[in-house]
Amino acid sequence: MKLAEIKINKNEIFKPSVNIMQDLHSYVNYVLNKSIKRTHRDNQLPKADHNRLIKLMITQNDPDYQVFFPNTWLDFVEALAREMGLVSFDTKGVYMGYYSMSPSYPDNYIKVSNAKYMAFIDQKPIQQEQNILDTLLKNSYPCQSELYRSSILGRLDRFLSYGCNSSLPKQLNYEKSRQTILNVLKNCQSNVWYSTQSLIAYLKKNDPFFLIPNHLRKNKEYSTYGSFTEFKHQTNRKAIAINETDKDAFERVEGRFIERFLEGIPLIMNYVELAYEMKESAEIKPSLNMLKAFKVNDYFFRIVNKQLPDPDVWIQPNFEIQVISELYPGGLLATLSRFADMMKTDGTVSILKLNRKKVLNEKLENESLDIVALLQKMSKREIAQNVVTEITGWCAQSEIFTLYKHVGLLETQSKKTQDLHNCKLAQVSPTIQVIDSPDDVFKTLEQNEKVPILIQHGQSKLKSIADNTRSVFSEKNKKNKKGLKEKQSVTIKQQTFITLFFSLKNVFEEFQKRLIQARCPVESDSNKQTLTIPGKHETFIKDIVKDLKKEYQIRFE
């Protein structure tokens, strides 16, 4: 195969950096344990979740923000997850009433298919990558094809989408067409810039019917290029029809498809780099020959030839776990996240740190799990001895506190009585057992004529047994030597207030003002003309009265 090689100015190169696999995992992990209800009218993610997810994804990607919009990227990832069956939610909606103009989406919760997601993360990263690629290639909806919808990372415009879901576009096998171009790419040399036009010419010569098969061209029902119209300048007027007899018809339709495919799936999957020759205004719309060249990278060939090594896991003595993998190791990181916190993820290197609480909780969840052995199995190197000792110590701590909720106790001296039931959970002492379903135990003992006593404890206080019954709950110890009950202690706080009743309003106001100036806590009632102050501040009254006596004749009753 001979495609024309081409020299490229570095400024023309376009190589966005997005990691679709990582974002797919981030999205599913985010919605996994949250019950997210999509918006009623627009069927969108709630604003808060939407913003959080975008923040999460932006930190992971470094795209060209001239053409990349985080909102549309999130929608794209979400649609991919739905297409792969990892999540599900309603997209059809219901018309809520006779006058509804558009469907509504009541109680539309995002559900994660645990089985499918677990199966997905259990796959090797390369298989996961292949799954994503297959899903993207299989998209058969004509209006979402390269001809009618701009790529999420692309710069080129599209044909007008009128009639995209009818006539000839509906009959095309897009998956086959995409696979054909991808097969051509497989035969290219890595890291060599090829002219896009030579690729178009190659396909025109070798596989002219790769997009529109010959039998469809012969079918009189369809006009071969009738669904694709060019326009002059930037207006949608003055349509230029493309006829099959035109010499450059292939370049104008199939050529445009090839250009747009290159900036579609291969670019999203990081298989190619592109070089554009951007003109300020194209003479004909959609643009043609603006994608000057493309280069297939090594990564694509390693994927195709399945030459990617397995992720390298290294547990360091400082409890950090380093995971090196060219592909995002979603499954492996999910497993490691059970024991460790994600510190940093940077393309090929992810760093996690072992977390004591997570190790403990994991051990509590699954007692039989040997965490050290599991980590050793993942790591290619021997785990440092201090890490092994510490993890073993952490695991031992899971046994320190065991809680038995909503249980009962059986207190009896008789071993035979203890054996009468099979609800024992734990033996506390020779005379006390922790039991499940105490009502059943009580009934069993009653039937065996053991005359049991049922003690129902309060929700917030234990019931004490005051009589001479032999029990750990007995309150005998609380009685003093004389056998009298201890007296309950009560605290009574005494406070005296002084209330002054004034016969003159101006004196009342003056008095109140002076008390406030003296920072004395005073309660006043202007209707009754009374002032009430705590008794301990009596000196304030004496001082103020002394002052006021210079102006008024004051008499106390």
Add this chain to the structure above:
Amino acid sequence: MNPKDMLEDMCNKYLSDADIKAIAKNRGFSTMEISSRQVFQNYFLSDLGLKKAISSLNIKEQCLLHFLNYKEKIQDISVFDRIYDVNEPDDFFQTATQKYKDTYRNIHNNMVRKGVLLVSEKPKRSSKRSSKLDRLRFIFPNEFVPFLPPIIDSRVSFDDPDAHHVDMIRNMLVNMTTSKNDNNVIHLQDKIIKVGNNLFTLNNLKNLQYISLGKKVFERESLYPLQKEILDKWRYIFSQLNSNMWFVPNDLKHILDVFCHDHLLPSYKQICQIAWESGLLKQYTHGKKTYYAVEDEMDDSDLVPDGFIEIARDQSVMINLNTIPFQELVHISKISDFYLKKARLIAMPNLIKAGQNWTAIENQPVFEWLVENSDLYKQMCLSIEKKRGQCLVHKNLCVAQIKDLSLRVKVEKALSGNYKLLSEEFIAFPLHKASEVETVVKKSGYAVKLFKKKESLQ
């Protein structure tokens, strides 16, 4: 709005100074008791002058106080329709103010100003249009209940009346031994005496009498939908009477006018007759008049066990259903199984039942008598005394196993004494403290292992 808020609202906002003075006059408060509204509020619920104030009300008003006491809930002004005539009751287009203007005046003068009622005005809602009279709320405070006069002013007393009783329950009991029909209301089922589907208790027997009364009354007047409400009212009325309060049927007029306002009922004479047939009232004819009084309480009997129990040769107990007080039969049913032998009711001790009801029956004279006279019951009693307290089943609690001493100390501190140490490692505490304990454990850097049932099965 609760009664406490109503009292505060009434004393501080609703009543005018003139109202307070009027209440003080009627209740006999001195100037000290009305020196301030706060002081007045404290004295309002006291018993000071209350008896006099209530006795100054007319019979209908007194009955209404009984009705408010029966209702227990806060009422609006429409409850006074029962005693005061409203303005043109059939005019649906008049306002509440037009309708209740006179009623309000009567309530205010005759009851509020006498200090026997709590009244307050519900706050006005901007969203709802309502007049002041619509928003008035009334309640008869619980503190005044002991001062309510008898619901019937009984002026006759008989030294030793030879009253006619219809002992419906007794007849049913005797009938249980003679006819083996499972449809009998009182019957033997699985060695237990049952009243319908319920156990043989005094409450269930009383209910049976009221159901019988209801059935007879409501069959005549087709008032089934109101049956429960009206029976509850009658239950209240009869509970306010005692067996020495004799009355003629017409004495019920004011009571039923207030309690069963607007309900179509049989005549007073018929009601008394039916209640007598149901065993709720007793009857005595003196001169040309027939008097009624409520029956003596079922547990009110001084008959000794020899009078109704006989010990058989096999030490089982033969019960004389014609004489046994119901209360004693209830006690025996709590410790015995029953069966019929030659139309007699025989009781045999049941250790399980006795164990369940031990605290209720151990000091009952009839139980002591049985233990003394029947070897079987004596044996059962000895067995229970020996076994009881040897086996305790506790439910509704949390147990924690703590293997670290420092952590145990922290948990004990968090529980502040509300726990029991079961052993070196185990501690029991109330359910509501579980989350608090979990927090302490997690803060201390440990994990909480929740015990799951499946682990014990493994």
